[in-house]
Amino acid sequence: MGLAQARALGTESRHEILRVAEKIFARKGYSGASTREIAETAGVTKGLLFYHFQTKERLYLTVIDNMVRKLRALATPPAGEDIDWMGHVRRVIDGWTDFLMEHRDFQKLISRELMDEGKFHKKIIDEYLKPVYEIGTSFVREGIKAGVFRPVDPGTVVQMVISTNAMYFISLPLHRSILGEDPIGPEVLARRKEALWANFSRILQKD
């Protein structure tokens, strides 16, 4: 095996371990999940898992870090003078739905950590979640200053945006029963994005 091929295989196994770890940690919590199960499900040896991530703790935090990195990118408004304020709101609403579709277990993992006040909840709050909230609230605050948004309470609006989707995605069996159809079917999600957008633009948009 050449070096390039070995590197490619290494990246692939690392990616697969992360993918599997995300699911298993979300289902069982940090202490309930075992690295043996993660390695077996990912089809790698425990040796390779520890080669990539050293400790279970490191693997867990890498899983969260990876996802929150995407959320930070999503929340960050484009740089520049002429900000399309409402356009960014729309991108965040749509992108947050898309993110949760792709990482259906993210919110379970985070909710468990917050509900149980688990081993890492302080770190997760301070290093991961709080910064994302702050990007959101300062964007709304700036939009109010710029005279584009109404004088809303920034924290409450951001919490509404985040919570509405977060709760929807950890309660899918409930919404399947209420809607009488697949709550994550493409048409249902498209209608949902429109409805959320209508409501949040109503909250933010000046008359």
Add this chain to the structure above:
Amino acid sequence: MGLAQARALGTESRHEILRVAEKIFARKGYSGASTREIAETAGVTKGLLFYHFQTKERLYLTVIDNMVRKLRALATPPAGEDIDWMGHVRRVIDGWTDFLMEHRDFQKLISRELMDEGKFHKKIIDEYLKPVYEIGTSFVREGIKAGVFRPVDPGTVVQMVISTNAMYFISLPLHRSILGEDPIGPEVLARRKEALWANFSRILQKD
């Protein structure tokens, strides 16, 4: 001991068992919680616990039933011709916050059941949660028909009202960190109620 006194003690012990069971089930989930621990914490014998509730399952469902009964009452609009539509929305927003303050573990218990798709999640969805949602959506639908509310998507608005508070109360350590003050302090909650009211009345109220 006279009969009246024995009855009073019976009601009191029943109430105390329910109060303790609500906390312990929320913290540990149905299977993690033990009736021994619940009885001990409530200061009663296991015999008395089973005298009141027969089975662990019955105790668990009584805990949930008790709380959802209050939510159903809260969601139900007053009868009569001249409905104060916006007044009812305000009462629901404020009352949902007050309910979660009083039953801080309710949402954890429900969220665990939904996330784990636990033994009772179908029953809880169909008999408890779905009816509360339906009271809410039909109220919004009627309000649109009556020409009082804007043509919003009823389901999405109801889900926003429920989720925003639900997520806030299962994430208190996060909001403590973001706000830099007690997220359930009386002034913080009063400001929060005002902000939620401003946002939801904006969504619903016709110009």
